[in-house]
Amino acid sequence: MPDSTGQALGPRQLSDSTKRAVAYPQPAPFPLALRAIYPIVHPMDIITSRQNALIKRCIKLHESRRERSKQAMTLLDGEHLIEAATAAGEPLERLLVSQTRAARGDYAALLEKHAPIVSIIDDGLFGEMSDLESSTGLLGLWPIPASPAAIASGFVLALDGVQDPGNVGAILRTASAVGVDQVWLGMGSADPWSPKVLRAGMGAQFVVPVVERLPLSAALTAFAGQIVVTSLEGSVPLYEADLQGDLAMVLGSEGQGVSDEVLAAATLRIRIPMQPGIESLNVGAAAAVCLYERYRQSTAR
Numbered sequence: 001m002p003d004s005t006g007q008a009l010g011p012r013q014l015s016d017s018t019k020r021a022v023a024y025p026q027p028a029p030f031p032l033a034l035r036a037i038y039p040i041v042h043p044m045d046i047i048t049s050r051q052n053a054l055i056k057r058c059i060k061l062h063e064s065r066r067e068r069s070k071q072a073m074t075l076l077d078g079e080h081l082i083e084a085a086t087a088a089g090e091p092l093e094r095l096l097v098s099q100t101r102a103a104r105g106d107y108a109a110l111l112e113k114h115a116p117i118v119s120i121i122d123d124g125l126f127g128e129m130s131d132l133e134s135s136t137g138l139l140g141l142w143p144i145p146a147s148p149a150a151i152a153s154g155f156v157l158a159l160d161g162v163q164d165p166g167n168v169g170a171i172l173r174t175a176s177a178v179g180v181d182q183v184w185l186g187m188g189s190a191d192p193w194s195p196k197v198l199r200a201g202m203g204a205q206f207v208v209p210v211v212e213r214l215p216l217s218a219a220l221t222a223f224a225g226q227i228v229v230t231s232l233e234g235s236v237p238l239y240e241a242d243l244q245g246d247l248a249m250v251l252g253s254e255g256q257g258v259s260d261e262v263l264a265a266a267t268l269r270i271r272i273p274m275q276p277g278i279e280s281l282n283v284g285a286a287a288a289v290c291l292y293e294r295y296r297q298s299t300a301r
Contacts, residue, residue: 046099046120050128054094054119058129058141065191068144074193076140077130079110084203085142092117094141098126101137110138131195144193148209150219154181156248157291158216160258161188162283168192169200170284171251176204178295183208184248186216186262216250220265223248227267229258230286235269243294251290254283 047055060067061075068074073093076082086092095114097107102120111118121129129139150156157180162168168190175183183192190197192210211219220227225246243249250266252258263269272281272289281289 046122047125048122050125054096055121055125055129058096058139061141062129062131062195065194068191068193072144072146074142074144074198075129075195076142077132077138077195077199078136079107079138081198081203082110082138082140082142084206085140088206090143090145092140092142094119096121096126096129096139096141098123098135098137107138147212148182150184150211150214150222151182152222153224153246155179155246155294156182156184156223157287158184158186158214158220158248158250158262159189160186160216160250160252160262161256162251162253163188163190164283165190165194165196166200167282167284169197169202169204171287172197172201172204172208172210174284174288174291176207178291180208180291183210184214184216184219185210185212187213189213216259217261217265220248220250220262227265229263229266229269230271230290231257231263231266231269232271233269235271237273238270238290238293239273241268241270241293243297247294249290249294251283251287254280 049055050059057071058075061071061073076085076092082092082095092114095111095118097111097118097120099120100123101107102111126137126139127135130136157171157175159168159171162171162185168185172183172192185192189212192198192201192205192212198205223246225248226243227248227250228241228243229250230252250258250262252262270290272286274281280286
């Protein structure tokens, strides 16, 4: 666009009124507070249509495990997860911020750091990509790391059919705290890269390697160390078990427990002592108790 002297003006030289016209063919006004970060985020990046390719892609990633697997991408919700993921070495593909949060100047340092890949999203559209009641207003489009090969020694935690995202995330968080070398998720377990599991894990997925959709029976057969399975039948109390050395610890879902196939691979069955009349613990709590007993034994002098 030429100025009065005939010289072409770059995007950052446009007047405020021209910026509004360029950014909004619709009548919505360009937020005054957002102009303060205009050198960081160009108003042309404000997305207001659900038909936008980026929006359609992110909604699919939010809703579908199949889509996350197909694209090898996921959505990170909130500043903590985004910072943890990028600190682990994988850069974001895109950083999305809601229009209200951007207008308030939230996340200014983060937006400046990732300026070339920032998009501002209409608040209504942003809500379709997050299931939080109080949205963080910040999403990162991030590549899921390739699932590693299952290790044959070390300290492994295996989950057999644990479907609840909150439980899986909490267990991953505990696993990272006690130094688990690898987590195996059997068929039927929750997607570790779903938004709910990522939030519950608080970044644990970036610390401990996770093997997804693993045929547990075959992997346990190839494991060189002790295979410890939680079970009420034919088991010894947890605090009487030797949990040192190479070890794969297996927990099942609260309703079904571990499968017969996995139970057959066990070299040791353990149970958590409880008061009479109490049948079981939440699997997240049970995992914490068992993992920390292993940690206690391995660090005792």
